[in-house]
Amino acid sequence: MAFYxxxxxxxxxxxxxxxxxxFLLPRLLPGDPAAIMIGKLxxxxxxxxxxxxxxxxxxxxxxxxxxxxxxxQYLIYWGRLLHGDLGISSTRYPARVVxxxxxxxxxxxxxxxxxxxxxxxxxxxxxxxxGWRRGTWLDHLVPVTTVLQSIPYFWLAxxxxxxxxxxxxMFPIVGGxxxxxxxxxxxxxxxxLVSAFTHAILPAVTIVISSVGGWLxxxxxxxxxxxxxxxxxxxxxxxxxxxxxxxxxxxxxxxIPSLAGFGxxxxxxxxGSIVTEQVFSYPGVGRLMIQAVxxxxxxxxxxxxxxxxxxVLAANFVMDLLYGLIDPRVRTHA
Amino acid sequence: MRxxxxxxxxxxxxxxxxxxxxxxxxxxxxxxxxxxxxxxxxALLPPGPGHWLGTTKLGNDVLAQLAVGTRGSLFVGVxxxxxxxxxxxxxxxxxxxxxxxxxxxxxxxxxxxxxxPGLPLVMVIAAYVQNAPGLGSLAxxxxxxALVLGVTGWAxxxxxLRAQARSLRTREYVAAARVAGEGTLRxxxxxxxxxLVPLIAAQLIYGVIFTVLGEAGLSYxxxxxxxxxxxxxxxxxxxxxxxxxxxxxWWFVPPGTIIAALGAGLSLVNFALDEVVDxxxxxxxxxxxxxxxxxxxxxxxxxxx
Numbered sequence: 001m002a003f004y005x006x007x008x009x010x011x012x013x014x015x016x017x018x019x020x021x022x023f024l025l026p027r028l029l030p031g032d033p034a035a036i037m038i039g040k041l042x043x044x045x046x047x048x049x050x051x052x053x054x055x056x057x058x059x060x061x062x063x064x065x066x067x068x069x070x071x072x073q074y075l076i077y078w079g080r081l082l083h084g085d086l087g088i089s090s091t092r093y094p095a096r097v098v099x100x101x102x103x104x105x106x107x108x109x110x111x112x113x114x115x116x117x118x119x120x121x122x123x124x125x126x127x128x129x130x131g132w133r134r135g136t137w138l139d140h141l142v143p144v145t146t147v148l149q150s151i152p153y154f155w156l157a158x159x160x161x162x163x164x165x166x167x168x169x170m171f172p173i174v175g176g177x178x179x180x181x182x183x184x185x186x187x188x189x190x191x192x193l194v195s196a197f198t199h200a201i202l203p204a205v206t207i208v209i210s211s212v213g214g215w216l217x218x219x220x221x222x223x224x225x226x227x228x229x230x231x232x233x234x235x236x237x238x239x240x241x242x243x244x245x246x247x248x249x250x251x252x253x254x255x256i257p258s259l260a261g262f263g264x265x266x267x268x269x270x271x272g273s274i275v276t277e278q279v280f281s282y283p284g285v286g287r288l289m290i291q292a293v294x295x296x297x298x299x300x301x302x303x304x305x306x307x308x309x310x311x312v313l314a315a316n317f318v319m320d321l322l323y324g325l326i327d328p329r330v331r332t333h334a
Numbered sequence: 335m336r337x338x339x340x341x342x343x344x345x346x347x348x349x350x351x352x353x354x355x356x357x358x359x360x361x362x363x364x365x366x367x368x369x370x371x372x373x374x375x376x377a378l379l380p381p382g383p384g385h386w387l388g389t390t391k392l393g394n395d396v397l398a399q400l401a402v403g404t405r406g407s408l409f410v411g412v413x414x415x416x417x418x419x420x421x422x423x424x425x426x427x428x429x430x431x432x433x434x435x436x437x438x439x440x441x442x443x444x445x446x447x448x449x450x451p452g453l454p455l456v457m458v459i460a461a462y463v464q465n466a467p468g469l470g471s472l473a474x475x476x477x478x479x480a481l482v483l484g485v486t487g488w489a490x491x492x493x494x495l496r497a498q499a500r501s502l503r504t505r506e507y508v509a510a511a512r513v514a515g516e517g518t519l520r521x522x523x524x525x526x527x528x529x530l531v532p533l534i535a536a537q538l539i540y541g542v543i544f545t546v547l548g549e550a551g552l553s554y555x556x557x558x559x560x561x562x563x564x565x566x567x568x569x570x571x572x573x574x575x576x577x578x579x580x581x582x583x584w585w586f587v588p589p590g591t592i593i594a595a596l597g598a599g600l601s602l603v604n605f606a607l608d609e610v611v612d613x614x615x616x617x618x619x620x621x622x623x624x625x626x627x628x629x630x631x632x633x634x635x636x637x638x639x
Contacts, residue, residue, distance in 0.1 A: 010442070010445065013442065013446070014445070014446045014449060014450075017446050017450075018446075018450055021450075025458065025459065025462055026462060033462065033465075036465070134618055134619045134622055135618075135619040135620070135621075135622030135623040135626065139619055142605070143345055143348075143598075143602060143605070146598055146601040146602065146605070147594065147598040149597070149601065150543065150547075150593070150594050150595075150596070150597025150598040150600075150601055151590065151593070151594040151597070152547055152550045152551065152554075152569075152590060152593050152594070153551075154550075154551065154554050154569075155550075155569065155586070155589075155590035155593065155594075156590075158569075158573070158578050158586060158590075159586075159587070159590070161578060162578045162581070162583070166578065166579060166581075167581075221615060224614065224615060224618045224619065225612075225614050225615070225618070227618060228614055228617075228618050228621075268451060274453055274454065274457070274555070275453075275551055275554065275555070278554070278555060289454060289457065290555055290556075293457050293458075293460075293461045293555070293556075293557065294555075294556055296461070296465060298461075301457075301458060301461060302458075304454070305454050305455070305457075305458050308451055308454045309450055309451060309454070312449060312450070312451050313449060316449050
C-alpha cells in the first residue's frame with residue numbers, strides 16, 4: 001500500500017510542478033508575452049477592439065501587465081485551468097485552444113500509437129532472438145542498430161520522402177488525408193478512411209525504423225544478462241526444450257524493463273510526434289505545437305505543452321501501478 | 335586500473351577513428367575552404383571540380399558550410415554535454431552518496447525532470463528565451479541552444495550515477511575513509527568519483543549525442559541558433575530551400591550523414607564503455623563462443639578417433 005501511496009504522491013507533485021512551470025516561465029523570463037499575444041490577437045481580429053473577456057483570459061494565462069501579485073495570478077491561473085479554459089489562439093483566431101487540441105489529438109494518437117506498438121513488438125521479438133543467439137554472427141546486428149539510432153529522425157524521414165514519395169511516387173508526400181478529395185474536412189466514410197490510411201503508411205514506417213533499434217538493443221542486452229542467471233541454467237540442466245527455456249524462462253523476465261519503457265513510450269505518443277508531423281505536415285498535436293511556437297501563439301503553445309505533459313504523466317502513472325503488479329520486487333525495494 | 339580501461343576491439347577502433355576523423359575535419363577544413371557565407375558561386379551546382387559537394391540555393395559552397403557546421407554542432411554538443419554532466423553529477427552523486435532527505439528531494443527533482451517530455455519543454459523554453467528582448471544577441475546564439483539542451487537533458491544520467499554512487503557508498507573502503515574522519519566532499523572526489531570514471535565518460539558521450547541530435551531537431555523546427563552555422567541550421571536551410579523537392583541531394587545528405595556518423599561513432603565508443611561497466615555484456619557472448627569452440631573441438635577429435 002505504501003508503494004501505491006508514494007507513487008500517487010509523486011505524480012501529484014509532478015503535475016503541480018508541470019502546471020507551475022507553465023505558469024512561471026512566461027512570467028520569469030524577460031519580455032511580455034501577454035502584450036505580444038494581445039497585439040497579435042488584435043491584428044488577427046482585423047484591428048477591432050478585443051472583448052474584455054478575451055483580454056482577461058490572456059492575462060490569466062500569460063500574466064497581466066502590472067499590479068496584481070504573483071500569488072493572486074497563480075490562483076486565477078489554476079481557476080481558469082480547472083474550468084478547461086486554455087485561452088484563445090492568435091494564429092487561428094478566434095478558435096479556442098481546447099477545441100484545436102481536441103481536433104488534432106485523434107490524428108496523433110492513431111498514427112504514433114500504432115507505430116509505437118508495432119515498433120515495440122518487432123523490437124522485442126527480434127531482440128529476444130538476437131540475445132538468445134548471443135556469441136554468433138547476430139551480435140553484429142548490435143552496431144548496425146546503433147547506426148540506425150544515431151540517424152536524426154527527420155533526416156531519415158526526409159530521405160525516405162525524397163526517394164519513395166517524390167521520386168517513385170509510391171506514397172502521398174504531405175498531409176493526413178487528401179484535401180482535394182475531401183475539401184470539407186474529415187468525414188465518416190470508407191473512402192476517407194482509405195485516404196487517411198495511405199497517408200499514414202510512410203510516417204508510420206519512418207517512426208518504426210527509427211525506434212525499433214532501441215527496443216531491439218535493450219531486449220538483447222537484458223536477454224544476455226538473464227541467460228547467465230542461475231534459474232536459466234537450472235532450466236537447461238533439467239533438460240527443458242530450448243524453445244521453452246527461451247520463451248518461458250529467459251524472454252519473459254528479460255522483457256520486464258522493456259515493458260516499463262513501453263509504458264513510457266506510450267505516454268510519449270502525443271509528444272514524440274512533433275518532428276514527424278513537421279516532416280509530413282500531419283494535422284496532429286505536434287504540428288499544432290510547431291505552429292504555436294513559430295507564430296508566437298503563447299496560449300496555444302502552453303495548452304499543447306500542458307496536454308502533452310499530462311498525457312505522459314498519466315501513462316507513467318498507470319505503468320508504475322501495473323509494474324508493481326508485474327514485478328513485485330519493486331514494491332518492496334522502492 | 336586495467337579493468338577500468340575499455341577492451342581494444344574492432345568496434346571501439348571504428349568508433350574512435352570516426353569521431354577523430356570528424357573532429358579533424360571540423361577543425362582543419364574551415365581553414366582551407368572558402369567562406370561558407372560567400373554567395374559568389376552559381377546556385378544549386380551539383381558536386382564537381384571546384385565545388386566537391388556542390389553549392390546551395392544561395393550559392394554557398396556546401397563543403398565549406400559542412401566543415402563550419404560540423405564545428406558548430408560539435409561545439410554545441412560538447413558544451414551541452416558538459417552542462418548536463420555537471421548537473422547529473424551534482425544531483426546523482428549527492429543524492430546517492432548522502433542519502434536520506436537529500437536523496438528524496440534531489441531524486442524528486444530528477445524524476446520530475448525525467449517525466450516531463452523533453453522536446454516540447456525545450457521548444458517552449460526556446461520560444462520564450464529567444465523572444466526575450468533583454469537577452470540581445472545571446473538569445474538566439476548557439477551558446478543559448480547548448481545551455482537549454484544541457485539544462486533539460488541531465489536527468490537520465492543522474493539516475494544512473496545515483497544508483498552507482500549508492501552501491502559504492504556501502505563499500506568498505508568508503509566506510510574506512512569515513513571512520514578516518516574524511517569530509518564528505520573529499521570522499522566523493524577521492525573515493526567515489528575515480529571509480530565512476532567509465533560510467534561518467536559514458537554519460538558525457540550520451541550527453542554529447544543527445545545535444546547534437548537535439549540541436550539538429552531544434553534547428554529543423556526553426557528554433558536553432560541564427561548567428562552561427564551548424565549541421566542543424568544547414569538542414570533547416572535545405573528544408574526551406576526545397577532541397578528535397580528539387581532533388582538537390584548534395585545539400586541535405588552530407589549534414590545528415592555527418593550527424594549519423596558522429597552519433598554512431600560515439601555510440602560505438604560507449605559500447606566498449608558499457609562492457610567495462612557491466613562485464614556480463616562482454617563475458618556472456620565470450621563464454622558461449624568458448625563453449626561452442628570446445629564442443630567443435632570434441633566433435634573433431636571424435637571424428638578423427
